[in-house]
Amino acid sequence: MNGPADLIFYILAALTVGSAILVAILPNIVYSAIALLFAFAGVAGLYVFLSADFLAATQVLVYVGGILILILFAVFLSHRISDVKLSNPARFHWQAAFICLSLFGVLSYTVVSTSFPVKPGTVYQPSTAEIGELLMTRYLLPFEVASVLLLAALIGAALLSRPEGRKGTSSDMEEPK
Amino acid sequence: MGMDKLLVIGAALFCCGLYTILTRRNAVAVLMGVELILNAANVNFVAFSHYVSRVIGGQIFAVFVIVLAAAEAAVALAIFLRLYATTGTVEVDTADELKG
């Protein structure tokens, strides 16, 4: 890759990984959520480097715009207002760190020492059209199933989060009893 | 090549997500860890799709992963809210009904 591209690449990589580390470490859960946001953004940027433009957009839209918001809602809804800064102390982090570091080490080693059959040359082309076409033809079934799944998830989540004792009313989040 | 770097990034993401799951007490934090892991997997998929196989199937897969992650997050958070309504806390330590 050429210079600036590499630089941007490394910045994005650092952002992603750094954010991820912060997600893991930060005791304050809101801070963790914000760090997660940056992690998602970083990943989206990496997707661009992999000529997955549609995917990058989707990532930002869904992950950041949807999931992260949900997470934040859940965070706020599951704490007393006064406790939103509840510290989230970790426990037995040494063993976990050991595991994770060794796992990282093994995986990295594997990756580095393996010679993947990389096809020469890099082609950057828009992928949206192709993805749309494939979704309608070859991957139609998964597409439909995914929509059904979403429906189910929707209903399920709505059902689950309903307050007890109420029937048929709108899901009105109340203060927990 | 560049693929190595990407794969290493993916591995790093994965390990961070794992660390989060293992150490955090808050269930929502655990969910965040799960999202990290999913993202790591996505990165791997797309990397391979771009460098090795040159088909676009990897990206489509990643799309679906994102969709599923969303659904799963919604349901999980609903569960967490229910848990909070029931027990007053979302600490994972309290959900030990499976204890032997």
Add this chain to the structure above:
Amino acid sequence: MIRYAHLIPLLPFLAFLVNIAIGKRLPRKGDWVSLGAIAIGLAISIGIFFEVFRAYDPNFKYHVTFPFLDLGGRFVVNVGILIDNITAVMLLVVTTVSTLVHLYSIGYMHGDPRYNRFFAYLSIFSFSMLGLVLADSFFFIYIFWELVGLSSYLLIGFWFEKKSAADAGKKAFIVNRVGDFGFLIGILIIFATCGVLGYDEVFQAIGEGKLCGTLLTLAGIGIFCGAIGKSAQFPLHVWLPDAMEGPTPVSALIHAATMVAAGVYLVGRVYPIFTPDAFLFIAYIGLITLFIAATIALTQNDIKKVLAYSTCSQLGFMIMGLGVGGFTAGLAHLTTHAAFKACLFLGSGSVIHAVHSQDIQEMGGLRKKMPITFVTFLIATLAIAGVPGFSGFYSKDMILGAALEFGMKSGNPLHMIFFVGALFTAGLTAFYMFRLVILTFFGEPKDHHKFDHAHESPPNMWVPLVVLAVLSFSFWYSGWFGTLVQKPKSVANLAGVSAPAPAATMEHAAVMAPAPQGEAASAPTVTPHESGAVVHGGSTLDASRGSAPGKVEHGQAPSHGTSAPAGTLHANGSAAHGESHDDASHIAHTAHTYAMYSSVAVGTLGIFLAFVVYSFGWIDPDRVMNALKPLHTFLQNKWYFDELYDATVINGSKALSRGLAWFDLHVVDGLVNLSAQLGVFVSFLVGKFDDYVVDGAVNGLASATIGSGSVLRRLQTGKLYHYVFVLAGGALVIFLIKAF
């Protein structure tokens, strides 16, 4: 008539069954049943005797058999009846004496509470004795032998309320059993070697050499042991005096005439199988017995005991006579003794009945009060003393002659002891018998009260006495007896040296090859050629026998060719010897003559001495007794035999049984208890094992499971992150393994 021989024992047996079962309810308690049975037997016996007499054949033999027990192969037993000359005589003796005793018992046992049983026992005794006489094989003679023993036990111990009577019965049976043990061994030796048990077959087998040498001697001695027991020879004579506890008719029947004679009869019956060594043994036993018994009889004061020892002594004479080769002599004495001894016993019973005492020291002068008893008793005593003209002289003389002949023939000067001992004892016999007569019937009564009470017995008691006394004269026996009863040919295959009086070879039915017989009966006897004819009722004697060996018993017709009347029949006394051109028969002649003279001399001396001491009073018996006090005591106490046996055998048996009881109690039971305790102990151990090991294993397994479960349960924390942790850790491990 001889065809009905089987009825002779059978009828008394039936009488026994009747009397035992329903005797009490019959009129007169059934004595006529027994008497009738035996009387019929007597009639048949007389008939048989006359048939035999008419045949007048020394080789007469009547033998019928039919199979009895066939166990296949080796063991085949036939039952049969064998009648030959001596059998015919014995039948007559037994039935006569038995009938007379039955008759006598009607008076003697009158009023006894067990009257019918007495006659039943008499009947079974008669049955057993007659069966013994008629038996034709060792198997059956042994059976009847034991039956006779049983009957004598029942009869001796008839008044069993008296302890001494019960003990006497037991003693008789047990001592007899000791002898019978030897008898059985003898029979078994014969059976083991010859495989047969009938007399004829056995003689034949021995002749063929199946049994010879020392074993044959042992078999002979074994069989003789039965005779030692039954005929009260030394050392098994101890039962006979005690047997006087039985009623007097029993003593007369059993111990005078019949049962004790069974032993002598047995020896006569199996005469051919004895080896010279066995004969010597027999002769010595007889000699010892006759001497010991006579010495004891000198000192006894109980009338029945004197007669008992006298019987014992006379039996010794018979046995010795048989042992030194006087076959005819022994059996003749058997016959004559039956008559006069029965007469003496019944006479003593008559005296006891009159005086109510058995002690001769309380008697005296009874001849005036009981004349018939006195006369018959005196006649019988003269007979036993061996006074010429009486039957006892005839037979005893024959015995002495045979003994002297044996001594003279034998190279061993020691063998003269038989003659000397017998002669001396003959003198003793005369002495003590006349002592008995004098003290009982002569002189002044010692106890006047008893004397006044005495009276003659009723006819049913003195008629038998008279009959028996009449039979005590010699003319009844001399002549025919010697001809008909002759020594059978020996089959004991030995080149016998001191074969007792080899001679008078008479062929029995046994077929012998001439050759073996050649060496058989020692040197001169040899009949060069036997006619080997199977004898069966009337075969002839060997003509050849006339020659040298014509060694005949004193008094018997010298056997020769049948018709040849050279065998002149003789009356008593005169030494009959056929044409003896031989040393042997010359010796015989000399012996018999010398014996006759000396026996008469000795007998006379004995009688004279008896009168001198007890009647004339020239020698005071009490002073003699005091002078010889230790000897007298020794004799009076029966040579301390009973005490000796008591100390050794009885106490030995008791000690043995005590020892065995101790062994059984402590060792055997100890072992059993030990094994029981071992069992308990083992089961205790097993229980413990079961508790600790088995249950322990099971429980341990359970505990281990629970323990491990409770340990492992801690894995299930319920906390999901723990699971993830482990999952991650496991995945790491797998990666590591795979990577490296």
